[in-house]
Structure formats: C-alpha cells, structure tokens
Amino acid sequence: MEYEKEKIDAIFNPRSVALIGASDKKGKMGHTFMKNLTSGYEGKIYPINPPNGEIMGHKCYKSVLDVPEPIDLAVFVIPARLCPNAMAECAKKGVKAAVVITSGFREAGEEGKKLEAELVKAANGIKIIGPNCFGIYNCNIGLNASMALGTPERGGDVSFLTQSGAYGMAIYTCSMDFGMKFAKIVAHGNKAGIEDWELVRYFGEDPETRVISMFLESVNLGKEFFKEIKKFSLKKPIVATKTGRTQGAARAAASHTAALAGSFIAYETAFKQSGTIFAKNGLELIDIVKGIDWQPLPRGPRIGIVTNSGGTAVELTDLSEEMGLKVPELSKDTQLAIKEKIPSYASAKNPIDMTPIWKKFAELYPLCIDALFKSPDVDIIMPILLQRSALMKDVVEVVRDCIIENQEKNKIKKPVYVCWVTARKGLNNMEILEKANIPCYEWPYRTARTASLIYSYVDFLKRRNISIDSIDKKGMM
C-alpha cells in the first residue's frame, strides 16, 4: 500500500489532460466535459474521439496513442464496456492518472464488478478516480474535470472529498452560493483505484489545503484512514460527515456504492479519537467549514452576544450552553462602558440587549461588538441580526467594518458567527457580510451548533497541548 504522490499530483496538477469521449454535440457528456475543461484550465487538452478533427479549438485524436506529447491525466466519459480497452491504451501511453466518470461498474451488479476488475487490471498502475464518479476540480488552476458546469473561483483553501456525486455537488454548489471557495474537490465514486487514506494524506500534505472536508458513506482500509486523520487533524481542521447510520440508510448506501460497511460506532469513535469534527449532515458540514475557513478559531468557549431581540438571545444562550459553551456575565467595567450608551431599560450583562431602538442600531451594534472584541471575558462573538437590524444596509455595513477593523487591524483573534433571522428579502444584506468572510447562520440553532462543534476541535487540540496559533493561520493575519 504505497503512497504514490506523483500519480495523485497528476490528478490535481496535470500538465496535460486527455478527454476520452470528447464530443461537439450539445447534451452529450463529452460536450459538457469539453466545455468545462476549456473554461479555465491552462494546460494542454487533447480531445480523444475517432471521427472529429477539432473540438472547441483543440485538435482531436483517435486514440491517446496518437497524441505526440505525454499525457498526465485521462478523463473517461465513454460507455463502461469500452473503458478497459481505452485504459489499456492509456497504460501503454504512460498516462499517470485517470478519472473515470462512467457508471455501470461494481455498483451495477456482477457484470459491472467484472468490468471494474478488468478496468483496474488494464490500468496497470494508473491511479484511478472512480469509476462512477462526478469528477474532480483544482479550483486554483481553473481545472474543472467534472459534470457540473462553470469555472470554479480561485483563491480557496478548503478541499472536499465526497463519496456522493449529486449530493456532494449540491453541498459544493450551495456553499459557493454563500461565497465559499474551494481548493481541490474530488468525488471518488467506486474507489476502484484510490483509497480514502491516500486522499486524506494528499490533502494533509498539500500546502494549498487549509481545511479538509469529507462527505462519506463508507471508508475502505479504515485503519489506514484513521491513522491519517489522526495525524493531520493536528495540523489542520478536518470536518467529516458519514451517512448510513440507520439500517434503512445502510441499505441505501450499500446499493449506491456497494461498499463493505463497518459499524457506525467505529466511525464515530475514529472521528472523536482523531479530533475530526463530525458533522451530523451535509448542511452542518457547510456551516462548520464556513466558520472554520473564514474566521479565527475560538481560543475558549465563552460567547458574547449582542442583540436587538431579547427573546432570540435567550434561545441562543440556551442552545449554546446546552451544547457545552458558556455565556458568562460581562465584567463590571465592560458593562458600565456599554450601559452609558444603551437605553436605561436595556441590558449589558450578556447578552447585550440594545432593545429594538432601530434608529440607534448603526451606532450601537459596532459599539457593542467592539466592546466584546476588547473584553477579556469572551472568546466568541455572536451578533444577532434580526428583522430590522438585518434589513438596514447601513447597519450591516458598519457591523462588517467594525469586525474587519478588530480582526485585521487590531489583530484580535476572536471569531464572529452572526445569528441571522429575517425573511429572504434580507439575503442581499447577508451577502455583504459573507463577501467579507463573516459567516451568517440562519436562526440560533445553527449558530450555536456550529460554534460548539468548532470549539470541540479547539478543546481537542488544547487537551493535546497543540498550539491553536499553529493551526489557525487566519488568526495570525
């Protein structure tokens, strides 16, 4: 079980890509992939398709063997029964890695199993992603070798490994909607030629990956996987979700990827023992990744809440404390400074409740948030923006500016998780914050849940005497 870094590099950083099954006919997979490949990738592209002369400005070849230059990566979108032969040609050509999109292999029964074995044999050492997978991205070099249309944005540092194509892509797409940027993405399908532990190690050693995230249904070679997540969670946060907990779900999962299931308790234990943050579902995964990637890690469990709604703050406090965090009373000095500015009937204990005096929101929110940044009593700041405060653009803007000033200029290492409660017409304003990498969580539950899971990782590191600064480079701007 050797680790072949060079071959995995050929998947994410190929100098040249051959698309086997390229097509100029709209609607065909070969057309989608051609479009995606030519949308941002700057390396050499070789469409492989017998009849055509040229597709989208690139010379077509009948076979990889006809291509004069070396090929690092081959992407397969041809029918399953044709794949083994084409793979044999790739092996002859010296291709290093392959992404086989096509389905109809091990997940499709006995015939498919045989075909998959043939495919692996024909590969003769080529590193295979798939078969039966959605594809891969390296967003930072504009490489989209996947079914989903669109050029991925550059500048991301979260890498994502998913066992589900469609759901994985939904997670990816929806996060992008909120402004998440990714580094590398891989949907590895049937895992015929690559194991989970190899990808964990690759992302772990990759300087462009600062957060590793995974959506898993099953894991092969669990012991090796455990070893890698244990090792790398001490270097960067790892967030994972695993489905297939209940009997019904295990049945659905098994038919999907035909994997051998380990017991769920073993997975849970592996995540807990390694310090991997275990998200209960895909939505939580996005929430946590957003919070960890955009904001500093919390250095402690104490939350300071600012709000224009007392009731919401009570709910947020309830949930946070139930989930293991604290909402401590602020010190007398901090309270005094704030009490001077807020109405006499308002509270500065924590939560700081300015009451619904919307005319003063633009003045009071930054003042209170600033006070929390400077107070030694809190480690995490949760501003509640509810109804009017969320719908007033100038309020949202001053909140943003206050946070940026404290984090970037004053270099205060405290994360801000905004608790956002308003109708959908407020989403434009949410974007103002999210574009500035300030995460907004709709309603108190998601805010508290995200903070508690992120803090559980910090708690794990503390118990092992790992410096939070060493992991949290964002906190060291």
Next chain:
Amino acid sequence: MDKPRINAIFQTARNENRTYLMEHEVKSILKEYGIAIPREKVCKDVNESKQFAKSIGFPVVMKIVSPQIIHKSDVGGVKVGIDSKEAVEKAFEGIVFNAKKNVKNTEIIGVSVQEMAKGREVIIGVNKDSQFGHMIMFGLGGIFVEILKDVSFRLTPLEEIDAREMIEEIKAYPLLKGARGEKSVNIGAIEEILIKISNFVEERKEISEMDLNPVIVNENRAVVADARIIL
C-alpha cells in the same frame, strides 16, 4: 515476556479446535503483560481446593474449568463468597455436579479457586470492526454496561490520553472518583490495563473478541477477576 509460552497457548486452542481461550489460559497471558490477576489455582480435587483456599485466605471464589464451558455462571459453574473449608467442599461438589448436569460431555479439568477481590466492578471489552480493526470498550460493570449502555470506545492503538479520556467520558465516572464519601479508585491502574490490552491485541490480529469482566478496582489496584478471548 514469555512470548513462546503465549504462542503455545494459542496453538493449543487451535489444535483442540477451540475458538476461545479458557479463563486460566487468558489469565496466564495477562500475567505476562504485567496485568494483575487474583491469586488463583486450578485444583483437581476437594483437598487441593481446601488447602489452597486456606493458604490465600477466605473468602474465595470457585469456578468450573472445562474446555466446553465458556459461560460458567449460566451453567451454575461459579460460586462466590466461600468462607470456610466446609463451604469449599460443598461448592466443589456443587460446581462439578452442575457442570455434568447442564453440559453434555464435559471434560472437567478442575475447579479454579481464586481470591475474592473487593472493589468496584468495571468491564473492559475488545471487539474487531470490519473496517477499523480492534476497538476497546470501557464501562462500569453490571447494569451500567448492560442496561444503561454507559460505555466509551476507542480504537487501537491507544495512547495514554485515550485511556484517560475514555474513562473520564462515561457518565458514571464520578463513582470511580469516589462519590458519597467513598474514596477514589486507582484510575491509573485501569488506564494501565487499557493500554496493555491495546498493545496485546495489536500484536494478535487473530483475536476477534476479548472480555475482561469483571475487573475489580479499589483505591490500591485493579485486578482482572475473569477474562475470555474468542479467536
């Protein structure tokens, strides 16, 4: 550590087509790993039993020793709190009688006479997950594990921090630390056993299940009162 001796124990079981090791076999292995077991002896007859009981002091525990019997209590093969020579004699006969009555074709090697340890009961279990390999379980004995399912798990290999945290994690942990005026038990001794068991199963992939139940722990030490291994 006498590795050849341990290998021989496994080999004997395989030769006899047994998929499990008997209590005294497991205990001799545990001893090699430096894990405390009660003073005990497999006695062939009543006199030997009486003599040994006298030498270690009452009360004692007596258990059937037979390659066919793995669930000793279920067949009436265990008697505890034996506090006199007369009681030893009665227990010996009772145990052998029950064994012969309840289990067909038992080969009776003898009756194990063991010192009766005092303290809290904890359980340490090992099973093998199809993906992640050996996983260790910890909990307080009796209803805590069986009914309340108040247990913690860790995958091997265990680090010291894992052993410590898995003990602290269970809800009943305050009982170990000494609730209601009682003294704390020797938690370090439990941690030590967890680590040693982890080392042991890492070296013996053929073990599919292991049960140390009960491990009796008091403020001084932790002693494995009963144990079994399934291959």
